[in-house]
Amino acid sequence: MSLPPTTVPPADEAPPRRERGRDDACPGALRLHSADDGSLARVRTPGGLLTVRQAQALARVSEELGDGGLDLTSRGNLQLRGLAATCGGELAAGLRDAGLLPSERYDRVRNIVASPLSGLDGAGYGDVTAWTRELDAALCGGAWEELSGLSGRFLFAMDDGRGDVAALSADVTLIATGDGGAVLRVGSGADGVALEVRARDVPRAAALAAVEFLARASGTRAWRVRDLPAQHAVTVDGLAARLADEGVEAARIGHERPSDAPGTPPAPGVVSGPDGRCAVSVLVPLGRVRAAQWRLLAALASRGGSGELRVTPWRGVVLPGFTADSAAAAAREVTDAGLVTEPDSPWAGVGACTGRPGCAKSLADVRAHATRAVAGTPRSPGAPPVYFSGCERRCGHPGGHWVDALATSATDYRLTVRDTREPDGVTGGGVMDVAAEQLADAVAAARGTA
Incomplete structure (x- = not known):
């Protein structure tokens, strides 16, 4: 089965941009979102970094206040669902005690993704976790009070030079370089601007880049860098001046630009690193993990010796600090618990939004359909990701090259090959309309020919 050469989807199927006059309703730990299955809270975990104690606290509040599960998001954050609308105070207290709510004012702006294998596998140019923690402290420290005005959708990325999170179209990206410094990039693609900064200035440079965005966005109601009108775009000169005013040295990088090529997420399984140390990369099917599974991951993180979990932007978890045998x-324990540690698993590269019954906007139970479509279907090496969406908002969809499985009714889907780097977001490869029971063959064909 192949995709027939027909017209591309109409423009109104593109992911919606900010609606004029509409406030940013992005949920947080304090601002709950009302869903069909109860209230939802989004807990920011900058860089996906969690201690064992914090992970245990999340399992506890998910059972005591929510539906007993956690959702891993495409930004390495975590969501609690099925909350009572009146639980806000109790939830905030539990998160605050675990160090998961360091600043109420800046809670929703702590969106930072980081290379999850940084410092673990010998790739890249060092460990960016320190930069991540320093940027988080800068965001919460109040040195630049205007940063509280950032949208909950604004995204920072800390890439160790391997190019994984640099490909996620963040608003502000720091890419480590071989000389110990970093490239500071604001925006992405042809419209992005970039400067080189020293390692010691990286966290401040990232925060100041966001300040420059806010200054340029004044009066535009733009949530993200890509939403800025052309006359308000961030420029190299403006960014350099902003940094210089705060004592941050920056240099132009000439015509050589950081690549926007898609990065590679950590493959499930044991990841070997220097000095015989290993990590375990775990994939969570559709990003949904039960509290018991989450507690197992926390226990293994403690047993491994690092005491740390790293939630990835690809809905997985990396557990550092093992020997080869213990990894x-x-x-094996993780696999027995229903999570994925096999690199050739059919679940690799498969995602879905919440769908019915949790989301009122969804037309279908996309998770049930995705499960039936994927289970037992072998994954071809190099196949692009596939994402199942219940409506045209396509919440949480991947970037780069991917197969879009969009519900058009409770039982029907439209498959399209998309590429967020293309001007209209599609490749021009055509569309296919199929019934839910045909999804397995149709998705396999689309991923094989995309």
Whole structure:
């Protein structure tokens, strides 16, 4: 089965941009979102970094206040669902005690993704976790009070030079370089601007880049850099001047620009690193994990010795600090618990929004349909991601090259090959309308030919 050469989807199927006059309703730990299955809270975990104690606290509040599960988001954050609308105070207290709510004022702006294998596998140019923590402290520290005005959708990325999170179209990206410094990029693609900064200035440079965006966005109601009108765009000269005013040295990088090529997420399984140390990369099917599974991951993180979990932007978790033997044993435990540690798993590269019954906007139970379509279907090496969406908002869809499975009714889907780097977001490869029971063959064909 192949995609027939027909017209591309109409423009109104593109992901919606900010609506004029509409406030940013992005949820947080304090601002709950009302869904069909109860209230939803989004807990920011900058860089996906969690201690064992914090992970245990999340399992506890998910059971005591929510539906007993956690959702991993495409930004390495975590969501609690099924909350009572009146639980806000109790939830905030539990998160605050665990260090998961360091600043109420800046809670929703702590969106930072970081290379999840940084410092673990010998790739990249070092470990960017320190930069991540320093940027988070800068965001919460109040040195630039205007940063509280950032949208909950604004995204920072800390890439260790391997190019994984640099490909996620963040608003402000820091890419480590071989000389110990970093490229500071604002925006992405042809419209992005970039400067080189020293390692010691990286967190401040990232925060100041966001300040420059806010100054340029004044009066435009733009949530993100890509939403800025052309006459308000961030420029190299403006960014350099902003940094210089705060004592941050920056240099132009000439005509060589950081690549926007899609990055590679960590493959599930044991990840070997220097000095015989290993990590375990875990994939969570559709990003939904039960509290018991989450507690197992926390226990393994403690047993591994690092005491740390790293939530990835690809709805996975990396557990550092094992020997080769203990990593293999931990991977077996994770697999037995229903999570994924096999690199060739059919679940690799598969995602879905919440869908019915949790989301009122969804037309279908996309998770049930995705499960039936994927289960037992072998994954071709190099196949692009596929994402199942219940409506045209396509919440949480991947970037780069991907197969879009969009519900058009409770039982029907439209498959399209998309590429967020293209001007209209599609490749021109055509569309296919199929019934839910045909999804397995149709998705396999689309991923094989995309």
